[in-house]
Amino acid sequence: MASRTAAGARLPERPGPRRRAGSPRAQGRHLLRSLPAAQTLARVIRPCYGPHGRQKLLVTARGTTVLTGYAAAILRALELEHPAARLLREAAHTQAESSGDGAAFVVLLAEALLLQAEHLLRAGLARSQLREAYAAATAETLALLPSLAIRSLGPLEDPFGALYSVVNTHAVCRADCLTKLVAHACWATKELDGGFRRERVGVCTLRGGRLEDSCLLPGLALCAEPCGQVTAVPGGARVALFVCGFGPASPNAPATARLSGPADLATFRKGSERLIEKQVAQLASACINVAVAWGDIDENALTQADKHNIMVIRARSRRDMVYLSEVLGTPLMCHLLPPPKPGKCRRVYQQELGEGLAVVFEWECPGTPAVTLVLRGATAQGLQGAEQAAYHGIDAYFQLCQDPRLLPGAGATEMALAKMLSEKGSKLEGPNGPAFLAFAQALRSLPETLAENAGLAVSQVMAEMNRAHQAGNFLVGVGVEGIINVAQEEVWDTLTAKARGLRAVADVTLQLVSVDEIVVAKQSATYQRDSNPVPKKAKGCLFPVKDELLGTIE
Missing domain, CATH: 3.50.7.10 (GroEL)
Incomplete structure (x- = not known):
C-alpha cells in the first residue's frame, strides 16, 4: 500500500542532537516507540477489514482450530508482550463490547494516525502541540459526523439494509440470508412503543444442514x-x-x-x-x-x-x-x-x-416475548461465525432503536470526513493545519484498505472516489467491482458505533503519542544480596527494550 503522509503545509525541521551517521541508534529509530507495535497489529488485522475481508485459521496451543475474520476474536487469541499493543487491543475490545462492531476500525485508524504523528514529529512539531492539534481534529471530526447522517431508520421500516453491513462483516458466507433472519427476528420482538430488548431474541446453533435451513421459532x-x-x-x-x-x-x-x-x-x-x-x-x-x-x-x-x-x-x-x-x-x-x-x-x-x-x-401469541433464531451449519467454526454475526446484528438493531440515524457505509463517511478536514486544514495556521491534514490522510487509509481487500486497483478506485467527493457526492463508496452509490446499494453504518469508534481511537492515540520511551523492569530470577550489584561499566545504561511486537497464538 502506498505510504500515507500528510500533504499541504509543512513544518520546519527541528534541530536535534547530532548523531553519527553510522550509529545504530541513528538508523531506523522511531520517534514514536509504539508505532512498530501498532503497525504489526494492523498488518494482522488489515486483511480482515470490511465485507470482503479474508478469514484466518487460529490454531491454539491446545490444538483447537478457530476460523474467524472478526478482529476482536483475533486480538483476543494473541498473547501480546508489547505494552502499546496491549493498550491498543484494550481499546479495540472496548469498542467491540460497547458497539458490537468496530474493533478493526479502531486498530487500523489508530495505526494510521500514529504513522502521521511520526511524520509530524520528524517535521518539528512538539508532542504537546501534536496532542492539542489531534484533540482539535478529533473534536472537529465528531462535530462534522452528524451532518453526514442523511437517513434514519423509520419505525415501520425493514432494518435489513441497516444490519447487512454489520452481519456481512462477521459472517463467513451467505450474509444476505442471515441478515434477513436477524432483521425478521428483531422486527418481530420490537415493542409497541418502539423499544427493543436484546434478550428477546435468542440464538441456537445446531450441527447439520446448511445455513439456508435456518429458521425462526416462537419462544x-x-x-x-x-x-x-x-x-x-x-x-x-x-x-x-x-x-x-x-x-x-x-x-x-x-x-x-x-x-x-x-x-x-x-x-x-x-x-x-x-x-x-x-x-x-x-x-x-x-x-x-x-x-x-x-x-x-x-x-x-x-x-x-x-x-x-x-x-x-x-x-x-x-x-x-x-x-x-x-x-x-x-x-x-x-x-x-x-x-x-x-x-x-x-x-x-x-x-x-x-x-x-x-x-x-x-409463549402465547400475540405478544410473544421471545423469538429464537435457529442456525444450521455443517461445521462448528461456521456456526460460531454465524452466531457471532447474529449477535452483532442484534446489538446493531438495539443501537438503532436508541439512535436511528444512519451514515453512508463502504468508506464513504471516511472519505467525506477527510475532504472536510482537508479543506479546513488548508486554511488553518500553526500546528492545527498539518494535524487536520494528517487526520484526513489517516481517514483515507480505510477506504484504501476496503479496495485492497476487494481486489481492486487501489489508486484508480481512490482517484474516482476523490473526484466524486470533490464534486459534492459523498454517497460514493467502495463496492465489489469499483465505486458504488451506497444509497442505491443500501450500505449504511450506524452513527452511534462510528462515533464511539472515533472516540476510542482518539483516546488511545493521544495516550500513545505521549510515550517517548518504553522501559521494561524485570526482576532477576535469582536474587542475590550484593553491595554493588551493577557493574561499573553498566551504570547509567537502561535495559534494552525491543520495539518489535511479540505475538503468539495461545
Whole structure:
C-alpha cells in the first residue's frame, strides 16, 4: 500500500542532537516507540477489514482450530508482550463490547494516525502541540459526523439494509440470508412503543444442514434434550431454574460422612433418598412441572421427577440459564427448592431440526416475548461465525432503536470526513493545519484498505472516489467491482458505533503519542544480596527494550 503522509503545509525541521551517521541508534529509530507495535497489529488485522475481508485459521496451543475474520476474536487469541499493543487491543475490545462492531476500525485508524504523528514529529512539531492539534481534529471530526447522517431508520421500516453491513462483516458466507433472519427476528420482538430488548431474541446453533435451513421459532429454543420420561408439557408450563445438579446437594457426601457400621450406611442412604423425595415433592406441590438444571442429574431424583410428571432438562451452558432467567423473569436457584416466582409459558416441548434436537419454550401469541433464531451449519467454526454475526446484528438493531440515524457505509463517511478536514486544514495556521491534514490522510487509509481487500486497483478506485467527493457526492463508496452509490446499494453504518469508534481511537492515540520511551523492569530470577550489584561499566545504561511486537497464538 502506498505510504500515507500528510500533504499541504509543512513544518520546519527541528534541530536535534547530532548523531553519527553510522550509529545504530541513528538508523531506523522511531520517534514514536509504539508505532512498530501498532503497525504489526494492523498488518494482522488489515486483511480482515470490511465485507470482503479474508478469514484466518487460529490454531491454539491446545490444538483447537478457530476460523474467524472478526478482529476482536483475533486480538483476543494473541498473547501480546508489547505494552502499546496491549493498550491498543484494550481499546479495540472496548469498542467491540460497547458497539458490537468496530474493533478493526479502531486498530487500523489508530495505526494510521500514529504513522502521521511520526511524520509530524520528524517535521518539528512538539508532542504537546501534536496532542492539542489531534484533540482539535478529533473534536472537529465528531462535530462534522452528524451532518453526514442523511437517513434514519423509520419505525415501520425493514432494518435489513441497516444490519447487512454489520452481519456481512462477521459472517463467513451467505450474509444476505442471515441478515434477513436477524432483521425478521428483531422486527418481530420490537415493542409497541418502539423499544427493543436484546434478550428477546435468542440464538441456537445446531450441527447439520446448511445455513439456508435456518429458521425462526416462537419462544426460546435451547440446544438440549429432556433427561427423563417426560418429554413435553403441553400446557400451563411452570419453570424452575437451578444452577446446581438435580439431586443431592453434595454428591461426595456418602464418602465424607462418619459411619460406624453397615446400619449407619443404610440409614444414611435412606435419609438421602427421603431428602430427594421431599425436595421433588416440594417442587410438585408448588406446581413446578419443568426443571432446568445446570449440573449433574441424579438418577433417584430423576425417577422421583418422572413420578410427579416433572420434565427435567439439562442445560449446556450458564449463558442459557441466565438468558432463560431474564426472559422468564424467574431467579436462578442454588438449591433444589421451589423458586419464589416460577417462570410461566404456554408449553415446553422437544423439537427435531434435521439431525439436531432442541427444547422450545413457547409463549402465547400475540405478544410473544421471545423469538429464537435457529442456525444450521455443517461445521462448528461456521456456526460460531454465524452466531457471532447474529449477535452483532442484534446489538446493531438495539443501537438503532436508541439512535436511528444512519451514515453512508463502504468508506464513504471516511472519505467525506477527510475532504472536510482537508479543506479546513488548508486554511488553518500553526500546528492545527498539518494535524487536520494528517487526520484526513489517516481517514483515507480505510477506504484504501476496503479496495485492497476487494481486489481492486487501489489508486484508480481512490482517484474516482476523490473526484466524486470533490464534486459534492459523498454517497460514493467502495463496492465489489469499483465505486458504488451506497444509497442505491443500501450500505449504511450506524452513527452511534462510528462515533464511539472515533472516540476510542482518539483516546488511545493521544495516550500513545505521549510515550517517548518504553522501559521494561524485570526482576532477576535469582536474587542475590550484593553491595554493588551493577557493574561499573553498566551504570547509567537502561535495559534494552525491543520495539518489535511479540505475538503468539495461545
